[in-house]
Amino acid sequence: MSAMHRVWIGVIAAIGVTLTLQPAQPSRFDVLIRHARVMDGSGNPWLRADVGVSGDRIAAVGRLDAATAARIIDARDQLVTPGFVDVHSHAADGIVHPPLRQAQPLLAQGVTTFVANPDGGGPVDLAAQRATLEKGGIGPNVALLIGHGSVRRAVMGDANREPTTQELDRMIELVRRGMRDGAFGLSSGLFYVPGSYSKTDEVIALAKAAGEAGGLYTSHIRDEGNYNIGVVAAADEVIGIAEQAHVIGIVSHMKALGPESWGLSSRMIANIDSARGRGVQVFADQYPYDASSTSLRAALLPLGAGPDEAIVRDNLKRRGGPDSILIAFFKPDRSLEGKTLSEIARARGTSPERTALDLIAQGSASIVSFNMSAADIDAIMTQPYTMASSDGGLVEPGAGRPHPRDYGAFARRLAVYVRQRHVVGLEFAVRSMTSLPAAVFGIPDRGALRPGAFADLVVFDPDRIEDRATYTEPQQLAAGVSYVLVNGVVVLDDGKFTSALPGRVLRR
Ligand SMILES: [Zn+2]
Incomplete structure (x- = not known):
């Protein structure tokens, strides 16, 4: 078969798909993502396709060579999911x-x-x-x-x-x-x-x-x-x-x-x-x-327990010791944020149990806990x-x-x-x-x-x-x-945030 024949068969096949399989498909989209590796979320591997978006929905997925769009995004062979x-x-x-x-x-x-x-x-x-x-x-x-x-x-x-x-x-x-x-x-x-x-x-x-x-x-x-x-x-x-x-x-x-x-x-x-x-x-x-995250009180004095050093000691052990607890937020003393409970105890010259109880008494502390x-x-x-x-x-x-x-x-x-x-x-x-x-x-x-x-879409480089x-x-x-669309609206555009707020409160 000559090269010319192959081209013609390709054109006829493309027209056939357009006319028979997707007759209502618009040839003009609001957003068209080209040169993508589409991974559809089902667990299937990616395949190369273009994605056409009309309004808040995905309108077409496939070879959309002839289509035009108000906005064309070149995915540069990245994944679209x-x-x-x-x-x-x-x-x-x-x-x-x-x-x-x-x-x-x-x-x-x-x-x-x-x-x-x-x-x-x-x-x-x-x-x-x-x-x-x-x-x-x-x-x-x-x-x-x-x-x-x-x-x-x-x-x-x-x-x-x-x-x-x-x-x-x-x-x-x-x-x-x-x-x-x-x-x-x-x-x-x-x-x-x-x-x-x-x-x-x-x-x-x-x-x-x-x-x-x-x-x-x-x-x-x-x-x-x-x-x-x-x-x-x-x-x-x-x-x-x-x-x-x-x-x-x-x-x-x-x-x-x-x-x-x-x-x-x-x-x-x-x-x-x-x-x-x-x-x-x-x-x-x-x-x-x-690491997990919770409040110091929930971690060390759970279930509404009173300030008891023995309970704190048990629960500290349970969570891997005072080295494993990092203060994330502590309004009464912001300088403690990012320090471990053992660091704070050492600086204060108090036991980790006592230190924890002092912090809990001062206000609500949230922690990162390596466990x-x-x-x-x-x-x-x-x-x-x-x-x-x-x-x-x-x-x-x-x-x-x-x-x-x-x-x-x-x-x-x-x-x-x-x-x-x-x-x-x-x-x-x-x-x-x-x-x-x-x-x-x-x-x-x-x-x-x-x-x-719905056209909630992500374009990203899996290697990066x-x-x-x-x-x-x-x-x-x-x-x-690189790109994120929510309900068909671009919210991340070539790595830069737009000012759009297209999110919805969904209903079951
Ligand atoms: Zn939870």
């Missing part, structure tokens, strides 16, 4: 402050949707929260949860007892209202007051109410180490709630906290596998760091049901030393766990950030790169994407992402 979904985020607290509305630390890593109100927290009135978020505008999309702890507190304060029948009915009604207001499910924080005061049956009743409205159940479990029932039993509680309430259950930011619990991920994974084997819908999410093993992190990450998350917040630059996950969790998964250490493959990692969370949370038409889906945020210099944007 669906925007990343962060299923456990504290960013809703910060994003309402005008300088943080764009959520640049999230967009810089390709996060286009985050799930708010985790750990049983957030407001009870989700309609009001939605209105506040919509009024000021936001960079990424937000999906809301209704928090068990907040609902419990609204009905019975911080009472350390079971609810009466009437109280439980009022809590169920608040969960139902949250679901009617567009929540994607119920979150709980059973380690924290007042969630810690609840028995499993109460949570099952509320998870059922969420489930009846199509929602799921996601939990900061009762114990991530060996504080009370132990991490294995605490993960089993999620399994039991999912099973009895007939809902999807998520072990959130799954980990085995503290040297005495290291290695227990294998038992948690075995129990989740066996639950899935008998038909229980259990999932997990995870952020890729060996996870690499083997557990790797084992959890390789499970097919594990979604990506950050557990991060949004704080103004210069405000303390937050956990670097705020700025780096998604980039770090791709840089460290895919590229450097080969713990998971690139397709697997992208799937854990896109189609998996969208499917589990029931977020319609997101987490996928196909015609008809990198978290820059460290424990000592945490507020550094991730690198390697």
Whole structure:
């Protein structure tokens, strides 16, 4: 066959595709991304294609040589994937402050949707929260949860007892209202007051109410180490709630906290596998760091314990000792931020236990706590049901030393766990950030790169994407992402932020 013949066959084939397969396809798009390696989020490997965007949706994916567009982006052979979904985020607290509305630390890593109100927290009135978020505008999309702890507190304060029948009915009604207001499910924080005061049956009743409205159940479990029932039993509680309430259950930011619990991920994974084997819908999410973050009080005096040096000593040991605890925020004395508890104790000439109690008495201190093993992190990450998350917040630059996950969790998964250490493959990692969370949370038409889906898109170089945020210099944007679109609007343009706020408060 001559070269001319081949050209003609190619032209005829191209016309045929245009006329027969995609007759309604516009030849002019609002945005056209050319020369891309498209990874659709399903777990499939990339393939070369162009992506046409019309309005807020993806209009076409394929060879779009003849198409024109108001805006053409040359992907320069980089990957184009669906925007990343962060299923456990504290960013809703910060994003309402005008300088943080764009959520640049999230967009810089390709996060286009985050799930708010985790750990049983957030407001009870989700309609009001939605209105506040919509009024000021936001960079990424937000999906809301209704928090068990907040609902419990609204009905019975911080009472350390079971609810009466009437109280439980009022809590169920608040969960139902949250679901009617567009929540994607119920979150709980059973380690924290007042969630810690609840028995499993109460949570099952509320998870059922969420489930009846199509929602799921996601939990900061009762114990991530060996504080009370132990991490294995605490993960089993999620399994039991999912099973009895007939809902999807998520072990959130799954980990085995503290040297005495290291290695227990294998038992948690075995129990989740066996639950899935008998038909229980259990999932997990995870952020890729060996340090967690919480308040000094929750870490060392959990469950409302009084100021007792012996309790502090036990819990310090549990968390790997005073060297393993770094002060992140401490309003009464900003100079302590970035120092370890042992450094502060040495400087003051007091014991670490005494020092911790003094800080707790002075005000609320948040900490970064190094307490996870690499083997557990790797084992959890390789499970097919594990979604990506950050557990991060949004704080103004210069405000303390937050956990670097705020700025780096998604980039770090791709840089460290895919590229450097080969713990998971690139397709697997992208799937854990896109189609998996969208499917589990029931977020319609997101987490996928196909015609008809919302145009939440990320263009990045998989050889260059990198978290820059460290424990000592945490507020550094991730690198390697060139373009981000949210609802068809360019928010990151060749590495520079636009001023657009196209994010939406999603509805289930
Ligand atoms: Zn949590």
